[in-house]
Amino acid sequence: MTDFSRKNGLQSATTDISYSVFMDALTNLRQFGRKFYNADTMDVLNAAIKFIEDFADENEPDRETTKRLLLWINMKLGKFRGLVISDGLAVAILSLTRTLPxxxxxxxxxxxxxxxxxxxxxxxxxxxxxxxxxxxxxxxxxxxxxxxxxxxxxxxxxxxxx
Known part of the structure; x- marks a missing residue:
């Protein structure tokens, strides 16, 4: 049975992440994305997972390296999100500037x-x-x-x- 009471809340984010937890989070995001994201976004997620898996090269990276990988992937996904948003804005601005005297x-x-x-x-x-x-x-x-x-x-x- 599920507890939906107010005392039940979200767990705090892990501050000391391991490689396996990081990979689980990325693969869960990809699984979620298969239903809700477009093909371009899925390509980015698949490339991120492949890069992280290839980086490990049969050995799990230490926690410090994992933190750096997490930061790097987070920055890349943020940059991708910004590009997706700005692409729509750029098209709108371009259509406006074409009409200006x-x-x-x-x-x-x-x-x-x-x-x-x-x-x-x-x-x-x-x-x-x-x-x-x-x-x-x-x-x-x-x-x-x-x-x-x-x-x-x-x-x-x-x-x-x-």
Whole structure:
């Protein structure tokens, strides 16, 4: 019978991990992932497990080496997660920047058009970015307006007509 009372809680994380506990955790994550993760994520987990198994080379690493392997794998999985997240963001930003008006090689600074305004990193009349410019465009795409509403509090009164 299972005890679901409040006195029953999660065990504290192990501070002194062994190689076998580490491998069990990775293989459990892979088992979970087979049902819930996509193929790319599973490839990363499989590669991590293969690397750790190959690293052991028939002998279990000592606890200090195991801790370093755990830290390394944790960093790599974190980096992979960041790439997965940023990949979606990069696509969204790219579709927005394609709609921005340009003044020569410089794109419009959306902060300039917003209620927040652009302080130009302390230089009046300049954009915070060397790739952006302050100017009044003839028109503004719906994507740009939505971005300004979402991230900068809306259009400044002098640009509401765009």
């Amino acid at each position: 340009k003044q020569g090689p410089l794109e419009l600074c959306l902060k300039y058009l917003s209620k927040t305004g652009c302080n130009g990193n302390g230089v009046p009349g300049k954009s915070f970015s060397k790739y952006r410019a302050h100017f009044r465009p003839k028109s503004l795409s719906p994507e740009a307006k939505t971005h300004i509403e979402t991230h900068f509090g809306g259009l400044a009164p002098e640009f509401v007509d765009l």
